[in-house]
Amino acid sequence: MTVAKKKFPHLRDVQSQVLQEPIRRVEAAFAARKERGFGFPRFKKFGQYRSFLFPQFKTNPVRGNKIKLPKIGEMPIVLHRPIPDGFVVKTVRVIKKHSGWYATLCLQIDVSVPEVPPVIGHAIGIDVGLEYFLSTSDGLQVERPRFFAKLQRKLKLLQRRLKRKQKGSNNRAKLIKKIGRVHEQIAAYRLDWQFKQAHKLCRLASNIFIEDIDFRIMAKGFLGKHTLDAGLGQFLNQVLPWVCFKTGTYLGKVDPNGTSQECPDCGAIVKKDLRVRVHECHECGSVKPRDIASSEVIKARGLSGIENVCGVEVAGIWETISSQLAEKQKSSEATLRSPRLIAQR
Structure with a gap:
């Protein structure tokens, strides 16, 4: 130098x-x-x-x-x-x-920031997707917003004009700046909406469970455009953990393998491809939307790892109630939520 x-x-x-x-x-x-x-x-x-x-x-x-x-x-x-x-x-x-x-x-600053521990209270599981942005184990389903799709026509027109501009010219530089502002506007709309959804979820429950998924792989598939538009990875890995930390809500991640292939009521394996959007169990006869069934499985996996009052420790999160009480609580919540009301937004 x-x-x-x-x-x-x-x-x-x-x-x-x-x-x-x-x-x-x-x-x-x-x-x-x-x-x-x-x-x-x-x-x-x-x-x-x-x-x-x-x-x-x-x-x-x-x-x-x-x-x-x-x-x-x-x-x-x-x-x-x-x-x-x-x-x-x-x-x-x-x-x-x-x-x-x-x-x-x-x-x-020289301080130690403690992690948010699980607490006794209402717990929900969250399943994210493209048909619905998120589905909770309580029956709430939020439609996927299409931020990029709403401004895609405007970007298409601006980029067509950019193609006819001479490289290095001032008009080309101005148009690039205008296109960049549209992209920033899309990102700002998406981030603001995700923060609002995260705060709503934290007001609904004291413990939240999500899948431990790497969405970079999903973004490279044929649904990559819609995955990036929804910002699923940004929501689960950045926005929701930050809001949970601020509000004192516990956030736990579970194994994502087979959450959509398992029956939340009896535990039977029900094979179905991506086209099948309704869960129908051949063992117990349970019928419900696929995403809600998956969110219930996510919640069950999060609550299944319990360090109960007897001192038995299994993989999962800490909970101060016994396994028997957990099963009773799960059955009572299922009774109170029947029939399910799916709120759509």
């Missing part, structure tokens, strides 16, 4: 630690390529490097509604919320988006 600064004097206008970050990125990219055996790092063209990092600060860079960055100086900001007392700003990443410039602050 010292030799490069002598050869290119304009590099001295940038803080030295900011210049070191691209080198770390390139090194990490080649190390990852060597580890997995494929995926040569892509060269960043002009305009594709959209963020840079300030890794450390001697003092707090945020002063009122301004932030002071090395070699840049004080810049006015729209402060999202004040920094709490006791927190220290460790890093600041400046990100360029189509809607403007953003600064992401990483804060540090």
Whole structure:
């Protein structure tokens, strides 16, 4: 870097630690390529490097509604919320988006954050999908929103216009910015809707159980477009855990294998492909929507792992009631919920 600064004097206008970050990125990219055996790092063209990092600060860079960055100086900001007392700003990443410039602050404080333990209370299982965004063991079904589909026509028209623009022109740059803002609008609508759904679920139950699924595999299939539009992985792995932590709701993950092939009432294996949307058990005669049956199985798997008052420990979550009481509670809840009322949204 010292030799490069002598050869290119304009590099001295940038803080030295900011210049070191691209080198770390390139090194990490080649190390990852060597580890997995494929995926040569892509060269960043002009305009594709959209963020840079300030890794450390001697003092707090945020002063009122301004932030002071090395070699840049004080810049006015729209402060999202004040920094709490006791927190220290460790890093600041400046990100360029189509809607403007953003600064992401990483804060540090020496405290231990305990995990939310399971509590005695109402529990629900959640099954996510594409016909319905989510189905709960209580009979609630929420229709899948189509954020991308609603604005797809607008994006299609803008991208057709982009194809006729000359590369490198100002009109092309303006159109790219306009397209990017539409994509940001879609992502903002999706995230806001998912947070609202997560808060509703946390108000319904004290314990929530979900499947431990890697949706990256599902997103590569023939339903990849709809999977990414729904944002199932974002909801289960980011939004719902964060809201559960804030509200003190326990969130547990269960084995996803065979949840849709098992009868929630008698435990029999009922084979059915993706086209079959109604669960019909040949053993006990149970008939219910497939997604609700799957959510009941998820709940049963979460509650089946009990450390009861007798000290018997099995795989699953902690519960302060015995296995017999758990079975009685399950049978009583099934009686109260019959017939089921499926709320559609």
